[in-house]
Amino acid sequence: MTNPDKVVVKLDSQIANAIDLCAERYRLEHVLNRRPIKKGEALERGGVMHSMMGHYYRGKMEGRTVKGEHNKLIDECVLIGRQEASMARFDLQQFEEEDLYTFKENILHHQYDGWEILSVEEPFTRVLFDSEDLMILWEGIIDLRIRDAKGVGGVVDHKTEARKSTPFVLSNQFQGYSWAFDSQVIINKIGFQKTLENRERYRRIYITHEPALLEEWRQDIIRGVRRAIEWHRVDYFPRNRTSCDKYSGCIFQQVCKAHPAVREYKLQAYYIQDKAWDPYTRDDE
Numbered sequence: 001m002t003n004p005d006k007v008v009v010k011l012d013s014q015i016a017n018a019i020d021l022c023a024e025r026y027r028l029e030h031v032l033n034r035r036p037i038k039k040g041e042a043l044e045r046g047g048v049m050h051s052m053m054g055h056y057y058r059g060k061m062e063g064r065t066v067k068g069e070h071n072k073l074i075d076e077c078v079l080i081g082r083q084e085a086s087m088a089r090f091d092l093q094q095f096e097e098e099d100l101y102t103f104k105e106n107i108l109h110h111q112y113d114g115w116e117i118l119s120v121e122e123p124f125t126r127v128l129f130d131s132e133d134l135m136i137l138w139e140g141i142i143d144l145r146i147r148d149a150k151g152v153g154g155v156v157d158h159k160t161e162a163r164k165s166t167p168f169v170l171s172n173q174f175q176g177y178s179w180a181f182d183s184q185v186i187i188n189k190i191g192f193q194k195t196l197e198n199r200e201r202y203r204r205i206y207i208t209h210e211p212a213l214l215e216e217w218r219q220d221i222i223r224g225v226r227r228a229i230e231w232h233r234v235d236y237f238p239r240n241r242t243s244c245d246k247y248s249g250c251i252f253q254q255v256c257k258a259h260p261a262v263r264e265y266k267l268q269a270y271y272i273q274d275k276a277w278d279p280y281t282r283d284d285e
Helices: 013-021 023-031 041-061 070-087 092-109 172-181 211-234 260-270
Strands: 007-011 034-036 116-130 134-147 153-161 184-191 204-207 271-273
Touching: 007 013, 007 211, 013 023, 013 172, 013 211, 023 034, 023 211, 041 070, 041 092, 041 116, 041 134, 041 153, 070 092, 092 184, 116 172, 116 211, 134 172, 134 184, 134 211, 153 172, 172 184, 172 211, 260 271
Parallel strands: 007 134, 153 184
Antiparallel strands: 034 271, 116 134, 134 153, 184 204
């Protein structure tokens, strides 16, 4: 017999990160659905680059990277980038000189990588846990699924960066992709640093997770979800003050550090009431 009180939870790495970091952040971001009025420049630039890369790899999957078609495909990507950059109110001269240059150089650097493109921006849902009282669905959207020249598959995630950095192997995003697709994860680094050689700017970092680590990750996700369900049940979302300065600082710092009497004003003044977070939207961690 089906349990009518069974809880079904859908989450992705963004929601899981919020649960891990701070219950109050989780409440503001994923219960009240508050978002900063102004999106960070890095996220804006990353979003435009993802749109250009997505169009390019869809064209590659369709066989449009052959001679006579390749330049036309790149021109289409550039047009998409310019349109999105203008809507995002970029400095268009900077966009032309830095972002478009970076996109084109990245494409040329990997032009003969031997990758077969299996899917582009593919949404997915996997049952992470199922019991009598709780089902957890892990969802998201991946940038690429590929098969290389040796026949080895992989999940690809594009990451733009202004400074050279090393991806965190144990992130919820990368472990989630590895678990969901039983596959290696390839971080396709797209660097804006003109002072570096192309081999340093356009790196591909391969990550393989041991099954035992992925099972630990899965169990941690289950415990985190049960903890969040309890926050909802008692309507109390405790702050984790030790996480306020993590990952360039919490986006809700100015709310929590304000006097409780003016926090609602801060929310109204600096954050919009947005629609609920959709795991199938672009995951720009």
